[in-house]
Amino acid sequence: MQKGKSHVSLKDIAREIGVSISTVSRALNNHPDISPEVTRKVQKLAAELNYTPNPLAMGLLKQATRMIGVIVPDLVTHFYSSIISGIEDIAEQKGYYILIASSNETLQKEIKAVENLMKTRVEGLIVCLSQETKNYDHFNRLINTNIPLVFFDRVCRTDEVSSVVVDNVDAAQKITRHFYKNGFRRIAYIAGPDHLNISQERTRGYISGLKSCGLEFHPELLVKCNLSSKDAIKATAQLLNLPERPDAIFGINDTVAFAAMKEIKRQGFRIPEDVALVGFTDEFHSTVVDPALTSITHPTFEIGQEAARLFFRCVENPEAKATQVILNTKLVIRKSSVK
Amino acid sequence: MQKGKSHVSLKDIAREIGVSISTVSRALNNHPDISPEVTRKVQKLAAELNYTPNPLAMGLLKQATRMIGVIVPDLVTHFYSSIISGIEDIAEQKGYYILIASSNETLQKEIKAVENLMKTRVEGLIVCLSQETKNYDHFNRLINTNIPLVFFDRVCRTDEVSSVVVDNVDAAQKITRHFYKNGFRRIAYIAGPDHLNISQERTRGYISGLKSCGLEFHPELLVKCNLSSKDAIKATAQLLNLPERPDAIFGINDTVAFAAMKEIKRQGFRIPEDVALVGFTDEFHSTVVDPALTSITHPTFEIGQEAARLFFRCVENPEAKATQVILNTKLVIRKSSVK
């Protein structure tokens, strides 16, 4: 077979049967105007030839590509891939496809991704901001022209743009209280960059959690890192080297918690006897490490599903106001935080 | 702003300047027929209005969507996401986008994914077979109509379809020899399903590796599993319960190796003192577990790149014969296999 034969069009069917293209189109759509006999013949041949409507032609005609652009900080983290699966789940039900782009945690690539996806005429975007993103101008065009846009996890402009997040304040409180209940008193927290909502919120939860336990907040126990492994190790070392060492640490996410675990072990401390550790992560890694890591699990699949649902709400009702969906997390207690 | 204003077309520019659509098109493509003055005006306005050619229209016209379909067994494994990054890297350079689908390791979803992606008129497919796939009929249409198709890692029909794999035989030999050099003599292997090329090849390497070390092949030291964690644990238990316990185990992949690690620890054996362990995996997880896992690292990003390169060879030269790219692996020695 040669090139060009790979897809049949209405024209091919029309020529074969000897009717017009419009008749074929109507026959396939069971239009009542078409005689039963023609309809039958057309449908039979279409099935035989494996006809499927050309989405390009449809897209052009209907001005709708049935594509969603998804931008994540990276693809290799379980957290994001799992969320993508959730998005895909809902998208598939609606007959939509998703086009995935990764920002690699840089603003520059995020901007490029927005541009590129818009070029492909996706109908809208579902985005988790990169770690670097403090300026949100690249979303202006979408917001102004009312193109569907949904943020998740790391969000911004929540009054204009729908978003789905977890209750970070509550989650951080849960961790602090869990530490307290298990006898830990010098509870440290390795945070992320200030401009990220997740970092701010967890910090708030950490501090209010301390208060609700009757503990004082010691600023030296709150350290920041840029979410890289290397920086997290430095932050951990900083905590461990304090004159009065913390007896419990919680890290803002996977990478940070694992890095902390490595550094704690490297310095010869035992987990949880000397230093307890809790992560903020998803279900997979935590059970692989030793000791198994207590952590906040995100409902990642659900986050994706909710984001997709919000997206379709935008598509179907462009005038709808921005909504924020807040999902709950669960503290899964494992060995790393229980003496 | 209202819907429909979100993208400008040649028509918009033409109307504004007062020339025909074709003139605008040519001006933007720097066609010599167009006067410098008109060209300048058109290009200026196009830039101002943020014009980008509509890919749907182009796709329809050129019968080329600049889209590649990628099917992987799952998205949440680092191995695949990293390969996807490699594919993306090359695709981006060529101005192509990729559409990702996951088979969830089932044949049924794989077939569906092929269908769906073909419906969207991707120009071709890059595929890693699902674990279940023994029948390859769903690729017939692609092969017969000469639609670009490339397999990676888990491959089939290598005489008709280009593919990229790692040298599995060599890798398994390396592991066996490494065990031998470090004083292990009862070397066991947890394999996968027989119909997968990767399983077969690694088994071959395991056996020939044993021979090259002057060790005898004991059939009871070769057990199979279906690549699930649960099954791998069962397989590990089976090995550990042998009257003559193996002193070294290698698992066919990540999941298996981690499961084995858990089970070995659970039974109270020390790694590597009682049982050494080597995995077949990529760089990330291995350093997180304790003890750090010796393993074969795949050049995942490169696998993706090579697959994409093969793909474009198919696109640019549809008559080219199928080629097989074989990449080398590296044995990264960590604590789990050195006494």
Added chain:
DNA sequence: TATTATAGTGCAAAGGTTTGCGCAAAGGTT
């Protein structure tokens, strides 16, 4: 029988882009 309703089709436009060809005006050559 003449008129009208109805069933069953086809035409053409629209969506956006490229490109072969035609056409007009201007300039150049005998």
Added chain:
DNA sequence: AACCTTTGCGCAAACCTTTGCACTATAATA
């Protein structure tokens, strides 16, 4: 003055689909 060449542009077709409208028969009614 008559012809040819060049320059610069527009028309229309093609890619594929849907759909309002027009059209042709045939059947039904007056």
